[in-house]
Amino acid sequence: MAEKFALQITNLSVKYKVYEGTLQVIPGLDLFVREGERVGLIGETGCGKSSILKAVASVLPVPPAIVSSDAIEVFGNPIGGRVGLSILRKNVSMVFQDPSTSLNPTLKISTQMMDVLKARFPGKRKSEYRKMMRDGLEAVSMPAPERVLGSYPIQLSGGMRQRVCIAMALIKDPVLIIADEPTTALDVTIEEQILDLLDYLVREKNKSLILVSHALGAVRKLTDRVYVMYAGNIVEFGNTADIFSNPKHPYTIGLIAASPKLTGEGLADGIAGDIISYINVPDGCRFANRCPRVSEKCQTSTPVLENLSPDGSWQVSCHNHNIEEAAL
Amino acid sequence: MTKGYVIVLKKFFIAIAILLVLSFIILGYIRLIPGCPVRLSLGPGIPEDTVIRLRSEMFLDEPLPVQWFYWIVNMLTTGNMGTSLHSLRDVSVDIAIFLPRSLELVIMAAIVMLVFSVMIGTFSALFKNTWLDNVLRILAYLGAVIPSFVFGILFLLVFGVSLRWFPIGGLPTIPVEYTLTGMPLFDSIVAGDFALAGNVFRSQILPVLSVSVGGIAYTSRLHRSSVIEILNADYIAFARVAGVSRKTLILKHLMKPSFIPTLTIYGLQVAFLLANMFLVESIFRFPGFAFYAFSVIQVKDSYGIVGVTLVFGIILAIVNALVDIGVAGLDPRIRLKASE
Amino acid sequence: MNHEIASKKINARSELFRRRCYKFSRNPLSMFGLVIVAVCMLFVLFAQYLVPFPDDAQLTTHMTKTFQAPSLEHIAGTDEFGRDVFSRAMIGLRYSLLTSIIVLGLSVPFGVFLGLIAGYYRNTWIDSVITRFTEMFMAIPTLVTAMVISALAGGGWFVGAVAIAVSWWAWFCRLTYTSAISVSNELFVVYAELSGVKVIRVILQDILPNISAPIITKISLDMGSVIIIAASLNFIGLGVQPPTPSLGAMVATGISYLPQQWWMCTFPAIIIMLVVLGFNLLGDGLGDALTLEVK
Numbered sequence: 005m006a007e008k009f010a011l012q013i014t015n016l017s018v019k020y021k022v023y024e025g026t027l028q029v030i031p032g033l034d035l036f037v038r039e040g041e042r043v044g045l046i047g048e049t050g051c052g053k054s055s056i057l058k059a060v061a062s063v064l065p066v067p068p069a070i071v072s073s074d075a076i077e078v079f080g081n082p083i084g085g086r087v088g089l090s091i092l093r094k095n096v097s098m099v100f101q102d103p104s105t106s107l108n109p110t111l112k113i114s115t116q117m118m119d120v121l122k123a124r125f126p127g128k129r130k131s132e133y134r135k136m137m138r139d140g141l142e143a144v145s146m147p148a149p150e151r152v153l154g155s156y157p158i159q160l161s162g163g164m165r166q167r168v169c170i171a172m173a174l175i176k177d178p179v180l181i182i183a184d185e186p187t188t189a190l191d192v193t194i195e196e197q198i199l200d201l202l203d204y205l206v207r208e209k210n211k212s213l214i215l216v217s218h219a220l221g222a223v224r225k226l227t228d229r230v231y232v233m234y235a236g237n238i239v240e241f242g243n244t245a246d247i248f249s250n251p252k253h254p255y256t257i258g259l260i261a262a263s264p265k266l267t268g269e270g271l272a273d274g275i276a277g278d279i280i281s282y283i284n285v286p287d288g289c290r291f292a293n294r295c296p297r298v299s300e301k302c303q304t305s306t307p308v309l310e311n312l313s314p315d316g317s318w319q320v321s322c323h324n325h326n327i328e329e330a331a332l
Numbered sequence: 333m334t335k336g337y338v339i340v341l342k343k344f345f346i347a348i349a350i351l352l353v354l355s356f357i358i359l360g361y362i363r364l365i366p367g368c369p370v371r372l373s374l375g376p377g378i379p380e381d382t383v384i385r386l387r388s389e390m391f392l393d394e395p396l397p398v399q400w401f402y403w404i405v406n407m408l409t410t411g412n413m414g415t416s417l418h419s420l421r422d423v424s425v426d427i428a429i430f431l432p433r434s435l436e437l438v439i440m441a442a443i444v445m446l447v448f449s450v451m452i453g454t455f456s457a458l459f460k461n462t463w464l465d466n467v468l469r470i471l472a473y474l475g476a477v478i479p480s481f482v483f484g485i486l487f488l489l490v491f492g493v494s495l496r497w498f499p500i501g502g503l504p505t506i507p508v509e510y511t512l513t514g515m516p517l518f519d520s521i522v523a524g525d526f527a528l529a530g531n532v533f534r535s536q537i538l539p540v541l542s543v544s545v546g547g548i549a550y551t552s553r554l555h556r557s558s559v560i561e562i563l564n565a566d567y568i569a570f571a572r573v574a575g576v577s578r579k580t581l582i583l584k585h586l587m588k589p590s591f592i593p594t595l596t597i598y599g600l601q602v603a604f605l606l607a608n609m610f611l612v613e614s615i616f617r618f619p620g621f622a623f624y625a626f627s628v629i630q631v632k633d634s635y636g637i638v639g640v641t642l643v644f645g646i647i648l649a650i651v652n653a654l655v656d657i658g659v660a661g662l663d664p665r666i667r668l669k670a671s672e
Numbered sequence: 673m674n675h676e677i678a679s680k681k682i683n684a685r686s687e688l689f690r691r692r693c694y695k696f697s698r699n700p701l702s703m704f705g706l707v708i709v710a711v712c713m714l715f716v717l718f719a720q721y722l723v724p725f726p727d728d729a730q731l732t733t734h735m736t737k738t739f740q741a742p743s744l745e746h747i748a749g750t751d752e753f754g755r756d757v758f759s760r761a762m763i764g765l766r767y768s769l770l771t772s773i774i775v776l777g778l779s780v781p782f783g784v785f786l787g788l789i790a791g792y793y794r795n796t797w798i799d800s801v802i803t804r805f806t807e808m809f810m811a812i813p814t815l816v817t818a819m820v821i822s823a824l825a826g827g828g829w830f831v832g833a834v835a836i837a838v839s840w841w842a843w844f845c846r847l848t849y850t851s852a853i854s855v856s857n858e859l860f861v862v863y864a865e866l867s868g869v870k871v872i873r874v875i876l877q878d879i880l881p882n883i884s885a886p887i888i889t890k891i892s893l894d895m896g897s898v899i900i901i902a903a904s905l906n907f908i909g910l911g912v913q914p915p916t917p918s919l920g921a922m923v924a925t926g927i928s929y930l931p932q933q934w935w936m937c938t939f940p941a942i943i944i945m946l947v948v949l950g951f952n953l954l955g956d957g958l959g960d961a962l963t964l965e966v967k
Binding site for chain 1: 563564565566567568569570571572573574575576577580581584585588589592662663664665668
Binding site: 346347350351353354358361362365473474476477478479480481482485489493494603604606607608610611614615625626629630632637640641644645648649 | 804807808811812813814815816819820823824896900903904907908920923924927930931937941944945948949952
């Protein structure tokens with residue numbers, strides 16, 4: 005039985021041409037999301053998560069970005085070209101990091117939602133659109149949807165704006181939702197609500213989801229599978245439960261250990277050092293300068309993803325992933 | 333909402349008050365020039381009692397504050413703005429004759445400027461770093477560094493003298509019975525005399541173009557960078573991913589916010605437009621307000637100068653108020669803040 | 673310890689300066705602007721020695737040489753009195769530049785000073801007095817104010833320059849005021865104020881350096897704008913009085929000899945264009961380089 009992929013990326017590369025030279029942000033990356041699957045993408049700031057998502061959504065500013073890939077397919081349809089773009093726009097939605105900048109400050113919420121509906125479901129009557137918008141806002145448990153529709157973004161709080169964004173992302177009935185750190189800019193108390201809402205909506209309507217978040221707890225709770233990224237590369241991916249309980253890549257181990265716990269063990273350790281510069285990327289493993297298990301081989305040869313499980317659902321890219329913690 | 337208009341109105345009245353203070357300073361300054369201004373402008377052949385009568389009519393024998401006070405009271409009660417020594421008519425009569433002619437040009441130029449700068453700026457930004465953008469940018473750069481009088485001469489030579497498409501200057505005479513607003517094109521259209529309207533329009537085209545080219549160049553450059561900034565905004569990317577159609581995105585989601593900074597600069601450019609009328613009217617020998625203003629300034633006619641500066645100031649204040657209202661209308665952030 | 677920090681600060685500053693110079697020099701247009709401006713400055717200082725016929729700047733006549741087309745001897749031809757158009761234009765350019773320098777020399781210190789005071793004492797009576805005072809000079813278009821003043825006070829390039837400066841400073845005041853207000857709300861200024869640093873030091877050390885970029889950019893752009901305004905003033909017969917040459921008046925005279933003696937009008941117009949272009953390119957380059965910050 006052939007598996008159905010909501011999204012399949014093969015050998016995606018993203019470069020940025022800047023004043024200092026060319027930044028090799030994503031050297032070549034494969035990623036897939038099955039239909040109805042919820043996938044997490046974790047890694048520290050600047051590792052290229054947003055670049056991937058924006059490249060998929062075709063909203064990276066070109067130039068300075070240079071995007072190339074063997075294939076990016078949404079339900080088997082390549083996204084390039086006019087037809088591909090319209091399939092992409094129909095099926096993929098994205099929720100951005102900062103709700104205070106992702107809504108147009110000069111247009112009413114109703115206008116912004118209406119323009120999405122008009123493009124997706126053309127030729128309906130105004131009252132029908134109005135009802136769809138009201139239902140869309142009620143679905144994200146927005147109090148007083150009529151009042152919100154008549155408001156400008158500045159009149160809404162951060163949490164309400166993010167609800168509006170989620171409503172706008174869902175209103176066109178997409179198959180895949182990309183959530184790029186949807187709660188980073190929000191208060192902790194609101195964060196929980198928004199994540200629960202997202203979780204509920206995705207499960208309820210059987211959507212596929214890519215969730216990028218620094219809140220590892222949320223990723224653990226919301227997703228089936230997780231990709232770990234470091235400096236533009238996937239260093240490990242597999243089932244969420246496996247990765248969190250038994251991480252193999254030294255970066256994953258460090259990342260999970262660094263997430264603060266509420267158990268009173270004090271501050272987490274973190275990983276020493278900085279992410280490498282994307283100009284003149286050296287040969288070998290991109291994590292070598294910070295890795296506790298670094299060996300000679302890591303400086304010269306670039307590791308590739310190896311199977312950890314026989315069916316290839318769990319893979320890691322590290323020369324030394326077999327070394328036991330105790331041996332350090 | 334209402335409070336926003338109160339702020340705009342308040343600003344407008346402050347501007348008027350400032351203009352009245354300025355008129356006091358101008359009247360005082362002209363008094364410092366030695367010699368009797370009436371005698372100087374009428375010449376020695378005029379009998380002494382005429383001069384004395386005119387002097388007292390013009391309150392020149394009173395102390396300065398009294399003269400100023402009478403001038404204001406006179407203006408508010410009868411609408412008279414003092415006798416011009418240049419035309420020997422009341423300044424308000426002169427303004428009524430000359431101002432509408434120029435005002436029509438200014439309004440036409442302002443519309444031309446707005447339409448072209450927004451169009452050119454948007455195209456340039458959407459086709460950023462293509463040959464089209466580069467050509468438009470070079471033209472805009474050149475347009476902004478060439479003085480308007482050079483454009484005037486250029487257009488006069490090319491389209492007036494060489495190609496003979498348009499008259500080389502002046503303005504067709506408008507019959508007295510047509511006079512309604514004093515604006516030649518408007519009046520002749522209202523009177524139904526389309527042949528005359530056509531001629532008037534032909535004589536207006538070159539002045540309008542030469543006075544607006546510089547403003548188009550400058551404003552379109554600014555609008556380009558404003559559009560580019562908004563193009564990179566998160567909410568445009570979000571609207572694109574959400575699936576808003578390209579046409580709606582450009583005409584609504586992009587146009588509205590990018591026009592806010594442009595509008596402020598546009599207001600300033602309209603002010604420049606007023607001043608540049610001096611050059612263009614002199615090149616095209618256009619009998620307009622700047623032409624009149626230049627005459628009264630040269631003969632140091634006190635009420636004429638005060639009246640002319642007052643008119644320029646009021647137009648500027650109106651333009652500023654319109655820009656304020658426009659910005660508030662476009663930007664809910666400002667509108668909501670003002671009504672708090 | 674303190675010494676170390678201080679030297680680090682200096683290093684960071686010189687590094688920033690180096691990067692800014694580099695960014696500026698990488699843009700060929702900015703360098704082109706710089707060259708034009710440098711050549712202009714040479715003419716301001718040494719126009720008398722650089723032009724072939726310095727005497728033609730005055731009321732000399734060479735009846736045998738009138739209306740000569742451009743040639744090797746007179747690269748821009750001669751005018752109705754047989755005077756060398758190139759020499760006259762370059763000397764006229766000198767007056768234009770002197771006008772710009774006087775206008776900005778008067779209006780920048782005055783406008784920036786008042787703007788800083790008003791910005792620092794924002795929302796007090798000092799602010800409103802200065803703001804009203806500034807608005808008074810912005811109430812009428814600059815060219816109109818300059819015309820009225822130079823017509824009433826008499827001719828000469830210096831009177832013309834002062835007449836332009838009378839309303840020009842207000843724009844610097846406004847720019848400084850708005851920039852100063854946004855900087856004053858920054859935490860480092862608030863912190864300096866709270867820790868009891870003297871007002872004058874806060875203004876000079878914390879506020880002024882942080883708003884200098886837009887002011888410097890505006891100065892360069894305005895050098896060009898003043899040249900246009902001054903040329904416009906001369907064009908309608910105010911400011912510099914004949915026989916002293918001025919670019920605007922040369923264009924105005926040239927019109928009556930068009931199109932046969934095209935060089936009389938064209939050459940001064942091209943000079944105006946080139947110089948203003950130079951200052952604009954320089955200003956844009958400076959603007960780009962100065963907004964560059966250390967990462």
